[in-house]
Structures are given as C-alpha cells and as structure tokens.
Amino acid sequence: MFKIVLFFVLYFSFSIAKHEHYDGYVVYQITVTDKQQAERVYTLENELLLDVWLYAAPTIPGLVLVPGPMRERFQSEVAAIGDTNKPVIMLQSLLHAREWVTLPVTLYAIEKLVIDITDKNLVDNIDWIILPIANPDGYEFSHEHLRFWRKNRSTGHTITNLCVGVDLNRNFGYNFGLWSSDIACSEAYHGKGPFSEPESQAVRSIVLEHSNRLELYFDVHSHGSIILYGYGDGILPPNGLTIHLVAVRIAQAIDAVKWPSKPNYSVGNIALTFANVSGTAMDYVQGIGVPLSYIHEMPAHRNENNSLTGTLVDPDYIEQAGYETWEGIKVGARWVLENSRRNKH
Ligand SMILES: [Zn+2]
Incomplete structure (x- = not known):
C-alpha cells in the first residue's frame, strides 16, 4: 500500500474569533506510508506556506490547515503524489x-485511453506516456518535400550543409557508433555523438524521469511485421526469455485480428533476426533497466501486383493499423x- 491517504477533519465555515475569519479553511489529516512520501508532503506544505499543525510521518498522521483557495491545488498535488506508484508505459511513433x-x-x-474507453483498468492503473x-x-519535411525522408533535419554536419539530418534511431547512447555511419550523407548517419540531437535528448529526459516506473517501452516503426x-x-x-514471451503474446493478439492478406508477426532479437544495430532508442531504454523495450515494425503494404511497398500503405489500412496494434x-x-x-516488492 503506497497511496497517501488524505481527508479533512475540520471545515471552518464560521468566524471563530472576533478578528480571525476562517471561512473555507480545512484541516487535513495526511497518512503517509514511507519517508519518501513524508518528504514530498513536507515539500508541498512549505511551497504553499501552509500552517502545519503536525508533520506527517510513517508512524503518525499529519495535520495541516489549508485556506479555501488553496484546497484544490493541495488536494490535486497530494493525489498526484499518491499516483507515483503506478507502472508507466510509453508508446512512441515517427x-x-x-x-x-x-x-x-x-x-x-490515445482514443482508447481518453475518449472511447473500453478497458478502464488500463486507464486507472497505468500512467501512459x-x-x-x-x-x-x-x-513535416516528408510531407512538404521528400516523402521518403527518414532522418531529422539538423544541420552543421557538413561544411556546406550538403547533407542534413541524423538517423535518430542510431543516436542514442547504447553501443553508439558501432554499426551505424559517421558519414553525414548516409541514411544511417548517427550524428556527432550520442544524444547530439534534441529529439533523442527529449526521449532520454522522459525515460529517465520515469525510469523507476517505466515497465514497457514500445517504439513503433514501419515495416516488417x-x-x-x-x-x-x-x-x-x-530477462530475455520474458521479453521474448511477452512479445510473442503481443504478436499473437495482433495476428488474431489482422487482415488475412498480412503475414503473421514474427518475434526476435534484432541482431539475430535483422542485423547488428547500435544507438537505438530501444537498446538505450532496455539498458537503463526498463524490463520490456521493443521496436514494433508494422506490416508492409502489398499492392495489386502483389509486391511489397514498404512504408507506403493503403489508406484503407490506416484505421486497422491502429486497431490491431492496440490489441x-x-x-x-x-x-x-x-x-x-x-x-514484486
Ligand atoms: Zn523506423
């Protein structure tokens, strides 16, 4: 049990002394279960300049007087503290x-977590990023200029900016540079150094901020089933066996609802099934201790001539892509x- 318990024990709606008005004031009792929670509550009380009657500790509930206008913020921030033990799942695309x-x-x-909620359990008990x-x-560049642009648009890699962009999925700090290119014009150019790019830095910041709760990282790519x-x-x-097992279950769930024209998903270690790669977001996230980290390669499209067209898909498949992968x-x-x-604790 990790949740901070908060309830009000006194609500003043009257003046209790001639010159003191406490309309809307509330005394809250706060129960914490560990020292870390106690410190968070203490920090919040200090920040809001609250009148603390008794500091909360694991051995004794705290008491604090909160003015009416501050109650909403106080309650929501304490509640948000209370939520810090939910597991986190991160989904990423593009x-x-x-x-x-x-x-x-x-x-x-997002639609299934915010608007059309059919699995409330997944909404209530997991923090999704x-x-x-x-x-x-x-x-944007792939929309405006070159449809098959893969990298980001950073400059300064060649003297004349003849070639721009870094392959972001080679720019992360795990085995950086071993199986990627240091030639700026290459599609697999890894950049000037690990995390040289703002996009990979942003992902790193998110992941590190939540690393102790992040349980599943799912980086969606195209293509390959x-x-x-x-x-x-x-x-x-x-935990390779577990990683493999969970991937198989995910693959089976998708296969059960996929279009018959698409192949069954396969599962495997990226180096053994594809090629050696370095500097991937997946490896970085796995390397900092997140239990499950995947690259999910969506199916390729097969056109009327029965040839694969890679990342170009039939528009009819767009909704199905979301539906089957969510399964x-x-x-x-x-x-x-x-x-x-x-x-497991
Ligand atoms: Zn990709």
Missing part, C-alpha cells in the same frame, strides 16, 4: 519521419499490471 503508418497506432491508443511524433521536423528486442549486438538482456499493446499492458516491478 522517430523515423517517413513511417507515416505508425502515427495511427499512437493516436488510436504517448509521443506520437518523435521526429517532428523530419515528419516483426517485434524486435535488444540488444543490437546480439547479447540478450538478463497487442493491451496484452503487453495487462502483463505489466500483473508483473510490474512494484508487484
């Missing part, structure tokens, strides 16, 4: 600009709820 079909996946997830456009400049996991050098994480993400989320690190 780290590679041209992989447009990945965006419906994250937008569909969803980054739909991880490479905004590149995404495959769920990949680390590491890019072929060395498996210590898989839900399986991963349910696994997290049953097996998060918090449950």
Whole structure:
C-alpha cells in the first residue's frame, strides 16, 4: 500500500474569533506510508506556506490547515503524489519521419485511453506516456518535400550543409557508433555523438524521469511485421526469455485480428533476426533497466501486383493499423499490471 491517504477533519465555515475569519479553511489529516512520501508532503506544505499543525510521518498522521483557495491545488498535488506508484508505459511513433503508418497506432491508443474507453483498468492503473511524433521536423519535411525522408533535419554536419539530418534511431547512447555511419550523407548517419540531437535528448529526459516506473517501452516503426528486442549486438538482456514471451503474446493478439492478406508477426532479437544495430532508442531504454523495450515494425503494404511497398500503405489500412496494434499493446499492458516491478516488492 503506497497511496497517501488524505481527508479533512475540520471545515471552518464560521468566524471563530472576533478578528480571525476562517471561512473555507480545512484541516487535513495526511497518512503517509514511507519517508519518501513524508518528504514530498513536507515539500508541498512549505511551497504553499501552509500552517502545519503536525508533520506527517510513517508512524503518525499529519495535520495541516489549508485556506479555501488553496484546497484544490493541495488536494490535486497530494493525489498526484499518491499516483507515483503506478507502472508507466510509453508508446512512441515517427522517430523515423517517413513511417507515416505508425502515427495511427499512437493516436488510436490515445482514443482508447481518453475518449472511447473500453478497458478502464488500463486507464486507472497505468500512467501512459504517448509521443506520437518523435521526429517532428523530419515528419513535416516528408510531407512538404521528400516523402521518403527518414532522418531529422539538423544541420552543421557538413561544411556546406550538403547533407542534413541524423538517423535518430542510431543516436542514442547504447553501443553508439558501432554499426551505424559517421558519414553525414548516409541514411544511417548517427550524428556527432550520442544524444547530439534534441529529439533523442527529449526521449532520454522522459525515460529517465520515469525510469523507476517505466515497465514497457514500445517504439513503433514501419515495416516488417516483426517485434524486435535488444540488444543490437546480439547479447540478450538478463530477462530475455520474458521479453521474448511477452512479445510473442503481443504478436499473437495482433495476428488474431489482422487482415488475412498480412503475414503473421514474427518475434526476435534484432541482431539475430535483422542485423547488428547500435544507438537505438530501444537498446538505450532496455539498458537503463526498463524490463520490456521493443521496436514494433508494422506490416508492409502489398499492392495489386502483389509486391511489397514498404512504408507506403493503403489508406484503407490506416484505421486497422491502429486497431490491431492496440490489441497487442493491451496484452503487453495487462502483463505489466500483473508483473510490474512494484508487484514484486
Ligand atoms: Zn523506423
């Protein structure tokens, strides 16, 4: 039990002395379960300049007098503290600009978590972080200029800016530079150094901020009908079997509702099934101790001539892409709820 318990024990709606008016004031009793929570409450009380009658500690509930206009903020911030033990799942798309079909996946997830909620359990008990456009400049460029642009749009890599952009999925600080290119004109150019790019820095900040609660990181790409996991050098994480098992379950859930024209998903270590890679977001997140970190490669489109057209998909597939992938993400989320690190304490 980690939640901070908060309830008011006194509500003043009258003047209790001739010159003292306490209309709307409330005395709250606060129960904390550990020292960390006590420190958070103490910090909040100090910040709001509250009149603390008794400091909360794991051994004794606290008492604090809160003026009416501050009650809403006080309650919401204490409640938000209370939520810091939920597991976190992060979904991300468009780290590679041209992989447009990945965006419906994250937008569909938002729809199912905010508007059309069919799995309330996943909303109430998980904190979701969803980054739909991880490479905004590149995404815009792929719309405005070159449809198959993959990198970001950073400059300064060549003297005349002949070639711009960094492959963001080679720019993260895990095995940086081992199996990527240091040639700026390459599609796999890794940048000047690990985390040289603002986009990868932004992802790193989010991940580090929540690293102790982040249980599942799901980076959606296109294409291949495959769920990949680390590491890019072929060395498996210590929980490799679990990572593989959860990926298989996700794949099976998607296969159960996919279009018959699409192949079944496969699952595997990225180096063993694809190639050695370095500097991926997936490996970085896995490397800082997040239990489950995946690259999810969406299916390719097969045109009338039965040839694969890569990241270009039939517009009819867009909604299906969101629907079927969400079926898989839900399986991963349910696994997290049953097996998060918090449950094992
Ligand atoms: Zn990609």
